[in-house]
Amino acid sequence: MDFEGKVVLITGAAGGIGKETARLFAKQGAKLSLVDMDAQVLESLVMELELEDYLLQTADVTNEEQVKDFVQQTKVKYGKIDVFFNNAGIEGKVASIIETTAEDLDKVLNVNIKGVFYGLKHVMATMMEQKFGSIINTSSITGLKGSPGLAPYSASKHAVLGLTKTAAIESAGMGIRVNAICPGYVETRMMQAIEQGRGPEHVNAMRERALSKVPMNRYAQSHEIAELVLFLASDKASYITGSHYVIDGGNLS
Numbered sequence: 001m002d003f004e005g006k007v008v009l010i011t012g013a014a015g016g017i018g019k020e021t022a023r024l025f026a027k028q029g030a031k032l033s034l035v036d037m038d039a040q041v042l043e044s045l046v047m048e049l050e051l052e053d054y055l056l057q058t059a060d061v062t063n064e065e066q067v068k069d070f071v072q073q074t075k076v077k078y079g080k081i082d083v084f085f086n087n088a089g090i091e092g093k094v095a096s097i098i099e100t101t102a103e104d105l106d107k108v109l110n111v112n113i114k115g116v117f118y119g120l121k122h123v124m125a126t127m128m129e130q131k132f133g134s135i136i137n138t139s140s141i142t143g144l145k146g147s148p149g150l151a152p153y154s155a156s157k158h159a160v161l162g163l164t165k166t167a168a169i170e171s172a173g174m175g176i177r178v179n180a181i182c183p184g185y186v187e188t189r190m191m192q193a194i195e196q197g198r199g200p201e202h203v204n205a206m207r208e209r210a211l212s213k214v215p216m217n218r219y220a221q222s223h224e225i226a227e228l229v230l231f232l233a234s235d236k237a238s239y240i241t242g243s244h245y246v247i248d249g250g251n252l253s
């Protein structure tokens with residue numbers, strides 16, 4: 001897939017999946033606009049990739065002004081946005097519903113729903129003006145089923161699918177495609193945090209229980225998720241919109 005000259009905006013670009021997706025897009029010639037709260041990781045990523053033409057922006061996706069600003073800055077620098085990987089997310093506290101506070105709930109919904117919504121709102125406005133673009137939102141298999149101990153996270157990832165379908169319908173007549181990915185367990189910081197969420201003594205049991213649900217008997221590597229993102233972003237997916245793609249080693253089978 002050739003992304004030579006394409007402008008790709010990625011949120012959560014300092015995280016496991018975001019970084020690997022940035023690496024793959026860079027390899028295919030894309031110009032990157034990378035957003036995260038962690039500026040240091042973004043800087044070491046562009047050094048590693050030896051990028052000369054890029055944009056790094058430290059922003060919090062829960063702040064609409066900051067979202068508006070990173071979209072605007074991307075437009076000012078590159079004049080367009082071809083691809084938006086709307087990917088920043090948090091897992092929140094591992095706790096049952098009755099142990100979850102209103103504050104725990106707000107924290108997750110703010111990043112995973114409001115953050116995704118603000119990204120859609122401001123990028124879609126730009127893409128509607130230019131009349132092209134592909135958006136990929138990061139949901140999860142927990143957006144399709146319950147996940148004990150992660151109720152706010154699961155609710156938020158179900159919401160991402162609602163946002164994806166609605167955004168797809170609202171923009172389909174304007175050359176814009178909007179899809180979601182639903183990864184299963186991916187070997188990143190987030191998965192480690194979930195495994196440790198019930199305490200370090202439970203990590204092995206949590207991993208064994210998780211793997212027992214995966215017919216392929218392993219977690220995904222981030223680059224496997226990145227390959228799906230690139231496919232959905234590419235012209236090869238020209239008739240795909242409003243869809244979600246499960247990538248889970250057979251977990252939901």
Ligand SMILES: NC(=O)c1ccc[n+]([C@@H]2O[C@H](COP(=O)([O-])OP(=O)(O)OC[C@H]3O[C@@H](n4cnc5c(N)ncnc54)[C@H](O)[C@@H]3O)[C@@H](O)[C@H]2O)c1
Nearest residue numbers: 012014015016017037060061088089140183185186188190
């Ligand atoms: N790892 C998994 O098993 C898994 C499975 C399914 C879906 N996902 C989803 O994939 C996406 C990426 O997760 P990951 O596994 O790479 O985790 P990660 O923790 O490695 O990366 C998440 C990134 O998002 C950034 N981020 C968090 N809150 C932010 C905010 N308010 N503003 C800007 N940036 C913010 C973090 O700094 C981090 O760099 C998330 O949406 C996650 O829910 C992950």
